[in-house]
Amino acid sequence: WRWGFTSCLSFYSILNELNDYAGQREVVAEEMGHKVYGELMRYSQDLKGERKHHLQEGRKAQQSLDQCWKHMDNSKKKFERECKEAEKSQLIYERLDSDINATKSEVEKAKSQLYLRQHMAEESKNEYAAQLQNFNSEQWKHFNVAIPQIFKNLQDMDGRRTVKLGEMYQSFAEVEQRVIPIISKCLEGMVTAAKNVDERRDSGIVVESFKSGFEPPGDFPFEDFSQNIQRTGSDGTIGTPKTEGGKPDPKHAVSRTKNKLWLFGKKPKAPTLEDLSHLPPEQRRKKLQQRIDELNKELQKEMDQRDALNKMKDVYEKNPQMGDPGxxxxxxxxxICNMEKLRSEIHKNEVTFPEDHPEGSYTDDHSQEHRSPPQPDPHEFDYEFDDDDPLPAIGHCKALYSFDGSNEGTLVMKENEVLYIIEEDKGDGWTRVRKQGGEEGYVPTSYVEISLEKNSKGAVTYI
Structure with a gap:
């Protein structure tokens, strides 16, 4: 705050008060984490266990009642079956007893069978009555004793939960209440800082700092062009003009005045080119290197963010309750898109980076400040590449995304397209590949899934 503007000093004071205000909010957050959130989480786990126990008791009571009903139903069906068999035996006995052709042994056998069936029916009846009485008793206990007790336990548990919530609400309010006085002082400090803003003082500082010191321009002199004409009454000849040595040239005065009025006009702007070609070579090199370093820092931040997101996605996939991986x-x-844009910018700046050759030629025209590199003979190196074979493939890759290949030297690829790798990534984020048709170029490494051959550097697959 070297200028001493009251608005800046007030802003600095407000930042200090905000720092104290944030500290109090951190105190509230810590208290909430330990006393409120932590206590609620522990109590919630206890309630879950207790609720599970009560529900298990309810299921056991229901299973016991179902078992009693099953025994009663089986005894009922058995009693019904034995009664039908007894009725059938009685009909057989009556038919044989009235038949004059039936022998005495047949009648006695039918009679004994009737007595046996009647005895079994009586036993089934007694068993059915006992099972029915037992089921009715268990059903009464289930609906009048067991289930009401379970519901009462659940109701008591929910009541304790509600009371605990009220206690936590009170704890939260007490934490806020403890920091309110300090926060009020912070807000009062902000109000005081806002009232200390003095627009007249700030304006005076600007005037004192940027005043030009120029004197106001004087009045323009009257230019009498008739002085150059000398008239006489006798001959009417034209005399020679008279000049005063100390008289200033009005044109020069106007030019000086115009030079003083640039404060309210527009200053001439220096040419700004994206590749900084208007700068001298050494200065241009420094500027480009500074720009490349800044882009590399931004690229590293994006890479760190990508790694963090991938780790978070893995955690979500392993623990779906923490969040949705999609x-x-x-x-x-x-x-990934931001990374590719930054890599493209880095590549563009590296391409325009000046070479370390002092013998670069300059044009004689001073209006052109671009350095022109020496042009080699187009036929000088023809013999070196006439018989070269294409580079061997060291692996293959599969395109994960489509790439338009708009930059020079890049290759257009489509999603799921398989390409041959002829040069690995050198750390700049680009991999040189070849299509099956023989077309070569660079593609972003993060856009492809790479598999190198074992005989090159081991089978490696990465994204």
């Missing part, structure tokens, strides 16, 4: 994919794609 929600991170748009952010990962955006980060």
């Amino acid at each position: 929600s991170l994919q748009p952010k990962i794609s955006e980060t």
